[in-house]
Amino acid sequence: LISFIFFSFGMGLLALLTPCVFPMIPITVAFFTKEGEKDSKNPFSAALVYTLGIITIFTSLGLLLAITLGASGANQVASNPWINIFIGALFVYFAFSLFGYYELEVPSILRQYSLKQESRGGMTGILFMSLTFTLTSFTCTVQFVGLLLVAASHGEYFWPIIGMLSFSTAFASPFFFLALFPQYLAKLPKSGGWLNSVKVSMGFLELAAAFKFLSNSDLVWNWNIFTREVVLGIWV
Numbered sequence: 001l002i003s004f005i006f007f008s009f010g011m012g013l014l015a016l017l018t019p020c021v022f023p024m025i026p027i028t029v030a031f032f033t034k035e036g037e038k039d040s041k042n043p044f045s046a047a048l049v050y051t052l053g054i055i056t057i058f059t060s061l062g063l064l065l066a067i068t069l070g071a072s073g074a075n076q077v078a079s080n081p082w083i084n085i086f087i088g089a090l091f092v093y094f095a096f097s098l099f100g101y102y103e104l105e106v107p108s109i110l111r112q113y114s115l116k117q118e119s120r121g122g123m124t125g126i127l128f129m130s131l132t133f134t135l136t137s138f139t140c141t142v143q144f145v146g147l148l149l150v151a152a153s154h155g156e157y158f159w160p161i162i163g164m165l166s167f168s169t170a171f172a173s174p175f176f177f178l179a180l181f182p183q184y185l186a187k188l189p190k191s192g193g194w195l196n197s198v199k200v201s202m203g204f205l206e207l208a209a210a211f212k213f214l215s216n217s218d219l220v221w222n223w224n225i226f227t228r229e230v231v232l233g234i235w236v
Contacts, residue, residue: 001162003089004155008163011144011171014202018140019195021171024133026185029178047179049123053130054172055165058145062164066157067151081217087150088217091210094143098203100196106138140199143206150213208235 016022032043032050097104114135117128134141148167152159178185211234215226 001155001159004151004159005162007151008148008166009170012167014198015137015141015144015167015171016174017195017198018137019191019199020140021137022195023191024137025174028129028133028175029182032175032179033182043122043179044127047176049126049198050130051172051176053127054134054175055079055168057131057140057193058142058164058168058171058235059161061145062149062152062160062162065152081220084213084216084220088210088213090146091143091206091213092186094146095203095206095210097139098143098199098206100200103139104142106135111135112220130208143202147209150209211235 016025024042027048029047029179043084048190094104096102113131114128114132117130118125139196145164148163149160211226211231215231218224218226
């Protein structure tokens with residue numbers, strides 16, 4: 001469980017280094033800082049609500065999966081060869097989206113609704129800001145969340161909740177701490193081509209994960225195609 005928590009936290013940090021997330025960090029923090037200057041208040045409360053909004057949204061997804069699957073369902077996901085093939089194909093699909101062949105997006109009607117609610121202002125508006133950010137960053141985060149939730153299926157029923165809580169805490173933390181210490185914004189590296197390089201590198205990791213799940217099915221059905229040696233060779 002401890003190694004899974006670290007894995008989940010690491011996935012949250014990696015998701016920050018994607019082209020649709022990283023550039024939003026200074027923009028969002030600057031917004032909190034300016035709002036604090038207008039009202040002569042510390043941006044702490046706004047940043048806290050925004051951060052808790054992101055954590056709640058992601059953790060709710062983990063809770064939903066835990067309720068849906070349960071302990072027995074998680075074990076079936078981990079051992080069923082058909083599900084392993086489906087997950088392998090899904091990760092290939094995720095990988096090519098990270099390579100830039102296409103984008104994965106949530107329905108525009110959800111984003112538009114959330115954007116409209118932001119105009120309500122106050123803490124409600126900030127909560128919908130966090131929802132809008134979560135929806136718009138879906139293109140770059142779904143691959144990490146998918147990998148994380150599949151890893152969670154190999155543990156107890158509560159693993160998806162713990163995993164998404166760890167992921168979202170890491171994912172939301174820069175927005176909170178940089179709002180408290182905006183002087184460190186200047187030390188962030190500037191957005192550029194390196195973000196795309198990170199994104200493509202993550203795509204290769206998704207491909208590596210895909211072959212792992214294909215080898216699980218191979219093991220059950222005795223294809224002897226995706227053997228341990230072949231998969232390790234592909235990873236290298």
